[in-house]
Amino acid sequence: MKKLKRSQRLVDMTQFLLEKPHDLLPLSTFAERYGAAKSSVSEDLAIIKEVFEGEGMGELQTLAGAAGGVRYIPRMPMDMALAFVNRLCGQLEQSDRILPGGYLYMSDLLGLPSLMEQAGKIIATAFYGVEIDVVMTVETKGIPLAYATAAQLGLPVVLVRRDHQVTEGSAVSINYVSGSHKSIHTMSLSRRALREKSRVLIVDDFMKAGGTVRGMVDLLGEFNAEVAGVGVLVESGAVEKEERLLHDYVSLVKLTEVDSKVRRISAHPGNYFSS
Amino acid sequence: MKKLKRSQRLVDMTQFLLEKPHDLLPLSTFAERYGAAKSSVSEDLAIIKEVFEGEGMGELQTLAGAAGGVRYIPRMPMDMALAFVNRLCGQLEQSDRILPGGYLYMSDLLGLPSLMEQAGKIIATAFYGVEIDVVMTVETKGIPLAYATAAQLGLPVVLVRRDHQVTEGSAVSINYVSGSHKSIHTMSLSRRALREKSRVLIVDDFMKAGGTVRGMVDLLGEFNAEVAGVGVLVESGAVEKEERLLHDYVSLVKLTEVDSKVRRISAHPGNYFSS
Numbered sequence: 001m002k003k004l005k006r007s008q009r010l011v012d013m014t015q016f017l018l019e020k021p022h023d024l025l026p027l028s029t030f031a032e033r034y035g036a037a038k039s040s041v042s043e044d045l046a047i048i049k050e051v052f053e054g055e056g057m058g059e060l061q062t063l064a065g066a067a068g069g070v071r072y073i074p075r076m077p078m079d080m081a082l083a084f085v086n087r088l089c090g091q092l093e094q095s096d097r098i099l100p101g102g103y104l105y106m107s108d109l110l111g112l113p114s115l116m117e118q119a120g121k122i123i124a125t126a127f128y129g130v131e132i133d134v135v136m137t138v139e140t141k142g143i144p145l146a147y148a149t150a151a152q153l154g155l156p157v158v159l160v161r162r163d164h165q166v167t168e169g170s171a172v173s174i175n176y177v178s179g180s181h182k183s184i185h186t187m188s189l190s191r192r193a194l195r196e197k198s199r200v201l202i203v204d205d206f207m208k209a210g211g212t213v214r215g216m217v218d219l220l221g222e223f224n225a226e227v228a229g230v231g232v233l234v235e236s237g238a239v240e241k242e243e244r245l246l247h248d249y250v251s252l253v254k255l256t257e258v259d260s261k262v263r264r265i266s267a268h269p270g271n272y273f274s275s
Numbered sequence: 276m277k278k279l280k281r282s283q284r285l286v287d288m289t290q291f292l293l294e295k296p297h298d299l300l301p302l303s304t305f306a307e308r309y310g311a312a313k314s315s316v317s318e319d320l321a322i323i324k325e326v327f328e329g330e331g332m333g334e335l336q337t338l339a340g341a342a343g344g345v346r347y348i349p350r351m352p353m354d355m356a357l358a359f360v361n362r363l364c365g366q367l368e369q370s371d372r373i374l375p376g377g378y379l380y381m382s383d384l385l386g387l388p389s390l391m392e393q394a395g396k397i398i399a400t401a402f403y404g405v406e407i408d409v410v411m412t413v414e415t416k417g418i419p420l421a422y423a424t425a426a427q428l429g430l431p432v433v434l435v436r437r438d439h440q441v442t443e444g445s446a447v448s449i450n451y452v453s454g455s456h457k458s459i460h461t462m463s464l465s466r467r468a469l470r471e472k473s474r475v476l477i478v479d480d481f482m483k484a485g486g487t488v489r490g491m492v493d494l495l496g497e498f499n500a501e502v503a504g505v506g507v508l509v510e511s512g513a514v515e516k517e518e519r520l521l522h523d524y525v526s527l528v529k530l531t532e533v534d535s536k537v538r539r540i541s542a543h544p545g546n547y548f549s550s
Contacts, residue, residue, distance in 0.1 A: 004326075010282055011326040014289040020389075051279075051286040099444045107443060107465060111433060113426035114295075140414045140436070144422050151388035158386060161415070168382060169374045190382060 003035040009044050017048065017060070017072040022154030026069040045070055056080050073128070074121055074152045081122045082273055085252050088115070089267035092234070092253065098260050106234070110141055110205060113148075119252060120148025123203060123231040126250045126272050127153075132228045133198040134158050138187055138216060142204035145233055149203050158200070160216060164188040172222045176215030187215050189223070199228040207232040209239050210246030217246075235270055278310040284319050292323065292335070292347040297429030301344040320345055331355050348403070349396055349427045356397045357548055360527050363390070364542035367509070367528065372540060377533050379540065381509070385416055385480060388423075394527060395423025398478060398506040401525045401547050402428075407503045408473045409433050413462055413491060417479035420508055424478050433475070435491060439463040447497045451490030462490050464498070474503040482507040484514050485521030492521070510545055 004012065013030060030041045042062075049060035058074040076084075088109070097105045109115055123145070132153060137146035138160040150157045164171045168190035175184055194200070202216050217227055230249035237256040251270030258265050279287065288305060305316045317337075324335035333349040351359075363384070372380045384390055398420070407428060412421035413435040425432045439446045443465035450459050469475070477491050492502055505524035512531040526545030533540050 007282065007285055007322050008326050010285045011289045011323050012330060014286045015293060015327075015330075015332060018290060018293060047282050048286050051283050052290075055287060055290075057290060099442065101441055103442045105442065105444055105465075105467070107434065107468060108431070111431045111468075113422050113432065114429075116422070117426070140418070140434070141442070143415070143418045144432070147388050147391070147419050147422060151392070154389075156383070156386045157388065157419070159382065159415070166376055167374065167378050167380065167416070169380055190380075192380070193382060193386075 006040070006044060009034050009036065009041075010047060013044055014048055017070070020154070021058075021072050021074050021152055024063065024069045024071045029069070075125045075128060076118070076121045078273075081125065081252075082269060084118050084122065085269045085273070088119075089253055089269065092255070092267040093265045095263040095265065097265060098258060098263055100260075102258050102260050104234075104255065104258055104265065106205070107141070110144060113144070116144045116148040117151075119145055119233055120150075121152050122252055122272070123149045123250065124152035126231060127201055127229045130201075130228050131199050132201045134194065135201045135203055136160060136194075136216060136220075137203050138162070138212060141206070142233075145205055146203040149201070149231065153201075155201075158189070158193045160219060161188045162186065168193075172219065174215060174219050174222065176211060176218060178209075178211040185212075185215070187212075187219060189219055194220075194223045194225055196224045198223070198225040200225050201228050202230045203232070205233045206236070207234070207246070207249065207251070208236040209243050210249070213249070214245040232270075234267075281315070281319060284309050284311065284316075285322060288316075288319055289323055292345070295429065296333075296347050296349050296427055299338065299344045299346045304344070350400045350403060351393070351396045353548075356400065356527075357544060359393050359397065360544045360548070363394075364528060364544065367530070367542040368540045370538040370540065373533060373535050373538055375535075377535050379509075379530070379533055381480070382416070385419060388419070391419045391423040392426075394420055394508055395425075396427050397527055397547070398424045398525065399427035401506060402476055402504045405476075405503050406474050407476045409469065410476045410478055411435065411469075411491060411495075412478050413437070413487060416481070417508075420480055421478040424476070424506065428476075430476075433464070433468045435494060436463045437461065443468075447494065449490060449494050449497065451486060451493060453484075453486040460487075460490070462487075462494060464494055469495075469498045469500055471499045473498070473500040475500050476503050477505045478507070480508045481511070482509070482521070482524065482526070483511040484518050485524070488524070489520040507545075509542075 027038050027041050031038045052060050056077040061071045134156055135146050135150040136158045146157050170191045171188045173188040232251050234253045235251040237254050250272045254268050254270045256266045302313050302316050306313045327335050331352040336346045409431055410421050410425040411433045421432050445466045446463045448463040507526050509528045510526040512529050525547045529543050529545045531541045
């Protein structure tokens with residue numbers, strides 16, 4: 001690459017860092033890339049760090065020494081996260097979302113990549129500092145949020161299927177009880193999808209009693225893997241305490257009311273904001 | 276926001292543009308954000324444009340006049356796309372991917388958000404200049420690629436389900452014939468998911484005879500929507516010409532051989548690179 005001026009380096013380094021969250025990038029990578037001295041690269045990084053942290057985009061961690069380098073950790077400050085979630089609550093409270101049976105139509109919101117990206121960034125922030133190897137979800141609607149979260153964490157996604165698919169090879173299947181309907185379902189994960197002892201962040205779009213997430217936790221047991229955390233976009237508050245199958249999770253939104261008679265929905269910031 | 280220096284503005288503008296592909300951002304947005312003159316903002320943008328285009332990150336389009344502004348269009352140059360696809364072919368040719376029945380295990384690759392992002396950028400590039408309103412896929416494995424493509428295009432995703440779900444409201448269902456197995460399947464799309472006359476880019480992870488994609492095309496007919504294009508990550512070359520149900524599509528990878536006896540897989544760049 002031809003020699004770049006500082007102004008050009010700043011643009012290129014910014015996109016380079018944003019593209020590789022959580023990767024430790026040695027200063028020499030940049031020095032070689034730009035034909036610049038390491039001291040110049042350090043000065044560039046100081047400018048980027050100031051802007052990233054000032055704008056609430058996340059941290060720029062600098063590690064000194066031979067094995068050192070720089071690492072971008074996306075993090076959303078609490079006030080920005082709350083503003084995002086309040087807007088989301090407003091959208092969820094639109095009365096035409098109520099479906100027969102008291103279900104809530106959310107597919108339009110789940111279909112917005114930028115909204116998923118923001119939500120994924122908040123979940124990644126919620127598990128800041130937790131050791132995680134992989135993000136897991138079960139098909140279908142939690143998939144975009146799981147990928148958005150994994151992208152922010154620089155991690156892969158493991159996808160649990162409802163049925164055993166020919167394209168997954170040999171798989172481990174379990175039965176689980178949906179907490180809200182007391183009905184029995186199956187979920188299945190390819191044997192080669194998950195290493196033993198992996199630390200897994202479970203992500204889903206919606207949680208009522210927690211039966212589906214509970215199923216994923218049980219499935220992890222079959223792989224000798226561990227739950228590093230559970231993050232959901234929306235939790236339903238319409239669950240009796242004794243019915244809840246899962247107590248340790250982070251939610252961004254809590255639905256406290258979906259009344260199809262008077263067509264009223266109440267959505268509030270989830271437990272992430274009250275802990 | 277406090278007044279920023281040029282070096283700081285460059286970092287902030289770079290992330291701002293990368294975060295909002297295809298959005299037309301008026302220069303006044305930046306001028307106000309930074310307390311800077313429009314002429315300074317224009318100079319900043321010229322620097323960013325030079326780096327973005329020099330590094331093959333995409334275009335920075337500047338529109339003059341009162342309704343003008345700047346727009347970032349992600350595009351991957353052909354040589355970078357080919358290098359990415361050649362690496363992907365190498366990964367796909369690992370013989371332990373062969374599953375019983377001659378299927379190929381790809382879930383580990385589909386589980387990498389950064390790989391999906393690159394592939395999505397190539398598909399977005401392939402449909403540069405085409406008028407598109409929404410990206411569509413059918414569950415399950417095409418979802419990450421559809422979101423990655425939609426993110427690059429600044430568009431929403433519409434998700435077709437295999438079964439009619441209670442959380443989707445009233446839906447339109449169709450039956451379709453899987454071209455390779457000649458078996459009948461159902462797919463279903465929520466009535467409110469798609470506006471009439473929408474121009475739709477169909478994205479999927481894998482295509483053999485094209486029956487699934489053909490089903491999505493038929494479903495679009497029910498919504499009076501139009502096919503703007505079809506992009507798939509991997510196509511199977513093991514299909515007789517007369518069996519192929521779809522002829523107009525873009526593929527990034529073409530599998531020419533999956534021989535489970537001698538455990539050999541041959542993967543080559545798809546038709547995107549030969550047209």
